[in-house]
Amino acid sequence: MTQKLEVDGFYLPPEFSGEISGYDTETFQRGDVEVRLRTPRITRAVVGELCDYLRKNQETYLRSIPLGHIIEVLDRASRRWMDSGYIYRKLALQSIPVMTGFSTETVAASIDVEMESSLSEDMWRALRSEIGNPLYLDGFQHDPELDGYRRAFGPDLMVSFFSENIPALPHLLFMRAALVKSACLGKVASGEPTFAPMYLKTIAEIDPDLARCMAVLYWRGGEVGVEDAAFEQADAVIFFGGIQAVNSLIERIPRRIRVLIHGHKLGFGVIGKEMLTADRVDQLAAATAYDLSMFDQQACLAPHVYYVETGGQISVAAFAEKVAEETAILHTAMPRGEISTADSAAITQLRGKYEMRELRGDAVAVHAPPSGTDWTVVYEKNPGIFRPSPLNRFLRVVGVDDVLQVLPIVKAIGPFLQNAAVAIGDEREQEFMAKLAEYGVARITAPGNMPVPSMMWHHDGISPLAALLRWCDIEKKEGAKGLRIQVVK
Amino acid sequence: MSDLPETVREIDRQITAYIERGVDSRDEDTFGELALAVFRLQYNGISLYRRYCRKRGIAPDSIDSWQQIPAVPTDVFKAAEFCLVPPHVARTFLTSGTSAGEEKGRVAYDPGGLGLMDATIRVAGKAFLFPDESRPTMLILAPSPEMAPHMVMVYGMNRLIENFGAPDSRFLIGPQGFQPEQLVFALEEATAQNRPVAICGGSFGFVNFFDYCEKRDYRFDLPPCSRCLDAGGFKGRSREVGRNEFIDMCVRYLGIPDDYSVNLLGMTETASQFYDDSLRNSMGAIIADRKKISPPWTRTLVVDPETLEPLPLGETGLLRHCDLGNRGHIFALQTDDLGVAVDGGFEVIGPAGPGEARGCSLTIDEMTEAMSS
Numbered sequence: 069m070t071q072k073l074e075v076d077g078f079y080l081p082p083e084f085s086g087e088i089s090g091y092d093t094e095t096f097q098r099g100d101v102e103v104r105l106r107t108p109r110i111t112r113a114v115v116g117e118l119c120d121y122l123r124k125n126q127e128t129y130l131r132s133i134p135l136g137h138i139i140e141v142l143d144r145a146s147r148r149w150m151d152s153g154y155i156y157r158k159l160a161l162q163s164i165p166v167m168t169g170f171s172t173e174t175v176a177a178s179i180d181v182e183m184e185s186s187l188s189e190d191m192w193r194a195l196r197s198e199i200g201n202p203l204y205l206d207g208f209q210h211d212p213e214l215d216g217y218r219r220a221f222g223p224d225l226m227v228s229f230f231s232e233n234i235p236a237l238p239h240l241l242f243m244r245a246a247l248v249k250s251a252c253l254g255k256v257a258s259g260e261p262t263f264a265p266m267y268l269k270t271i272a273e274i275d276p277d278l279a280r281c282m283a284v285l286y287w288r289g290g291e292v293g294v295e296d297a298a299f300e301q302a303d304a305v306i307f308f309g310g311i312q313a314v315n316s317l318i319e320r321i322p323r324r325i326r327v328l329i330h331g332h333k334l335g336f337g338v339i340g341k342e343m344l345t346a347d348r349v350d351q352l353a354a355a356t357a358y359d360l361s362m363f364d365q366q367a368c369l370a371p372h373v374y375y376v377e378t379g380g381q382i383s384v385a386a387f388a389e390k391v392a393e394e395t396a397i398l399h400t401a402m403p404r405g406e407i408s409t410a411d412s413a414a415i416t417q418l419r420g421k422y423e424m425r426e427l428r429g430d431a432v433a434v435h436a437p438p439s440g441t442d443w444t445v446v447y448e449k450n451p452g453i454f455r456p457s458p459l460n461r462f463l464r465v466v467g468v469d470d471v472l473q474v475l476p477i478v479k480a481i482g483p484f485l486q487n488a489a490v491a492i493g494d495e496r497e498q499e500f501m502a503k504l505a506e507y508g509v510a511r512i513t514a515p516g517n518m519p520v521p522s523m524m525w526h527h528d529g530i531s532p533l534a535a536l537l538r539w540c541d542i543e544k545k546e547g548a549k550g551l552r553i554q555v556v557k
Numbered sequence: 558m559s560d561l562p563e564t565v566r567e568i569d570r571q572i573t574a575y576i577e578r579g580v581d582s583r584d585e586d587t588f589g590e591l592a593l594a595v596f597r598l599q600y601n602g603i604s605l606y607r608r609y610c611r612k613r614g615i616a617p618d619s620i621d622s623w624q625q626i627p628a629v630p631t632d633v634f635k636a637a638e639f640c641l642v643p644p645h646v647a648r649t650f651l652t653s654g655t656s657a658g659e660e661k662g663r664v665a666y667d668p669g670g671l672g673l674m675d676a677t678i679r680v681a682g683k684a685f686l687f688p689d690e691s692r693p694t695m696l697i698l699a700p701s702p703e704m705a706p707h708m709v710m711v712y713g714m715n716r717l718i719e720n721f722g723a724p725d726s727r728f729l730i731g732p733q734g735f736q737p738e739q740l741v742f743a744l745e746e747a748t749a750q751n752r753p754v755a756i757c758g759g760s761f762g763f764v765n766f767f768d769y770c771e772k773r774d775y776r777f778d779l780p781p782c783s784r785c786l787d788a789g790g791f792k793g794r795s796r797e798v799g800r801n802e803f804i805d806m807c808v809r810y811l812g813i814p815d816d817y818s819v820n821l822l823g824m825t826e827t828a829s830q831f832y833d834d835s836l837r838n839s840m841g842a843i844i845a846d847r848k849k850i851s852p853p854w855t856r857t858l859v860v861d862p863e864t865l866e867p868l869p870l871g872e873t874g875l876l877r878h879c880d881l882g883n884r885g886h887i888f889a890l891q892t893d894d895l896g897v898a899v900d901g902g903f904e905v906i907g908p909a910g911p912g913e914a915r916g917c918s919l920t921i922d923e924m925t926e927a928m929s930s
Contacts (some may be wrong), residue, residue, distance in 0.1 A: 416630050416865065417632035424609070
């Protein structure tokens, strides 16, 4: 018996009076759940009116409420989503798997890790970390370094282009907007348009006035009229997406707009021989399997490769086998999602190549379930160059004679580096991390932490909150020096 | 070089005879017997393949139908060589590789295997491209065999010229690359003399020529019985053109009627080729939807992309080609082409290729593109 869900692929504040000429409903089915997705027919004019509306509410409400209140609302929203009985969470756990193919367990885990790192204390810390005194956002505050006063303003209106479906990620963009007191129009990706509207309904439950500063729409990428209407009124644009999409979009964004681009990036892990001891190996393998499996390896944080040093108590091949065992266990608890034919084919072909090398007697081992492409762990010796994974839980565990051999390999892909798990366990670790930082890595952590960055993380190496701000400083207004200025008439 | 072993020569004689029965022959039993005999040879002769089969618990004595013969993914030719009689290799063809820096697959042929390929080209070419024996001038949008000895498409086109082309047939890509003026000249000459031509080559080459024509406002109205054959599709190209759009372009720029535009699925890894049946149907006054035909010495299965088990008719999956012409390497090949089995043949839906990024992690293609630009 098919279960039918009516889900909105948009969020418009209920009082918004713009003329929507009608709604389209599209049906998506996977297994025995059917999602009937409703989206409004939007025009350039409607988007213009919506931006007006959001800006007006930003001016009359969001701009003047204290930061502490905003953080409290966002904190309560995160906590509602962490509650397994919360109605929208339950709905999202049904709709997102239909839209994306992710398993329900993966979606639940994603919501948990996203929301657990989005609580009050995380927000205060992120603001303190990036701008020192968060109250700069509420009014002029004394800055002892300046010996004066300063105040920070976020954009009046931000437009955020969400990436395809890391489940529950869009909430972060609305949080960042609200923290800098910016209204936000989110453009959802066609692959998963259901979460963001639900999240805004949560905000509306807690503070309807704040929700009036937020909206979610879908339009096809490159729909010039609609995008131009949004760009006409936006002060900032945040974009998650691939190189081609970024290039075509960026040409049309007016110069005055602040643009933050989060392009596609990748992660990797490094484990030193000191770490490969009998008492540590199980934990390390479980950590590696978790890094691989979370978000089905779709996040820019996910590892494509784990480089592991030979010469430890446990061989690299044995470690790879352990990782495979742990990955199989995780697949039971949090199954890999359904993937496209193309993705399956890519895994089959690559496995085939490795299997032949294994059968030929090369130092290669392919670990995979007997049927299906749900996960793959390949052990091989250092090929000397970085080879990206076809993703969807496909990890290479590469044996290196010395972890320092990894440096030139990852240096060659500097522009794409995002996240590195490092566990070397001796004096080389410092030097290693210093080099990674030079090459462009934006986050270094321990195995097992790759998918769960804190809110303080410099996402893609930028300060995601501070980068949105404009400042006003009151400088040398008092004191002897200032008084000495003579104005000649 | 010594002769091929007698067992190999004997099976080649049988396969050749089977191929020469033509594309309408239906003899399931003989196909099955020959397939199992080929499998036995390959199992015994190619140690890597034998280990691959053993890992799956399959040996010649443990199976009784060709469907059970283990298929290998086509990309394995990039990792290893599979050759039944290595000392006898006469030609090695290389796969094109779809992205920069990717390693090329190598598929080796012994003289007997080449002979089988020649037979498939002859019999299938006659059935699907030249049923009328019109001997047109063949204009090939590809480099000559001297320039590109490792391209299987060039080898095949050369065999088509030998069998079906007029003496002035030629390859149009020279050391300076493709010179569209030469093709324009040849088409004008053919039109003036009212002699049909057959234009053959890579799909993308056609589209480039059509772009050239569009810019200069060239339109040809080629003599009756002119035809075109395109192969290769648009995998890894900057632009994709749908099948119907391509056929429309052939009508618009060349004046070739839609039935006379034939698409061919050929792969370096398979000796045989899979043609559209549009021209054959048209000449035989048969009204049917265009589809790809697996000639009688081949079988094409559509398999589930996850389990790799065969799917029922009409369901979309990955194409698996089984080909007696592959006697010299591997009989059953698992491709990453997406397709669907239809009554009497199959349709290619496109290369499955690398998937679209769902998340924010980099895909292989994107990285290759960015690193090479």
